[in-house]
Amino acid sequence: MPNPLVDVPEHIHALLSRLHAESSAQESALSAADFANRTFDEVMQDKFIALDQDKAQFVYQLCRAINAKHVVEAGTSFGVSTIYLALAVAANTSRTGEVGRVIATEYEAAKAAKAREHWRECGEEVLATIDLREGDLRETLQSDLHDIDFLLLDIWTPMALPALKLVQPHMRHGAVVVADNTIGSAEKYKDLLDYLRDPANHFSNMTLPFHNGLEVSVYLPPKSDS
């Protein structure tokens, strides 16, 4: 299968393959027994739950297609999908010399520290493109959002709609929202999907047939709202 990440250094390809493999191995090893005596947050504290590699490549391709320069990622974990977003933004801005950034969000301090390690391993271009906001995104996304081109919702499902509502007022016309697992977790995403599909909120929507589904929505407010 062709990989859209062209002109990306070999050490980043190698890192991404390693991180995706670690994430998949962790997820396959998870079972109901893990949750028997521990809370969801306790079990997930050391888990990647990274976006699948084909979805991450698709997200990169989309960000290149729409020339995304200002991106928000709701749910960063160990920073795997963030690397794809940062590579896309860096490539888009390098053509014009403009400044772009990926606003990443993570409330587990240990995960944030590990994410920074991975970004350092990628190199200065990736590291410098990312603004990691540590803490609960319902607070960290309250300010300093401008002209958002792209929002990735890869977060525990109850947080997806609050994240969208915080970012939406700062989205440009034609901004793209991607939400993961919208078929597999359709019930848990009901509030998000109802909101996206309500014509009053001005999104056009498609569910793409990736594993467990991937929702791609485009924000198209009428002139007076944008």
Ligand SMILES: C[S@@+](CC[C@H](N)C(=O)[O-])C[C@H]1O[C@@H](n2cnc3c(N)ncnc32)[C@H](O)[C@@H]1O
């Ligand atoms: C599915 S993982 C993100 C995976 C990441 N996008 C990747 O591809 O590597 C979701 C992450 O969201 C974080 N999270 C959950 N609720 C949060 C909140 N309210 N604020 C910030 N981060 C949160 C979790 O700690 C978890 O690491």
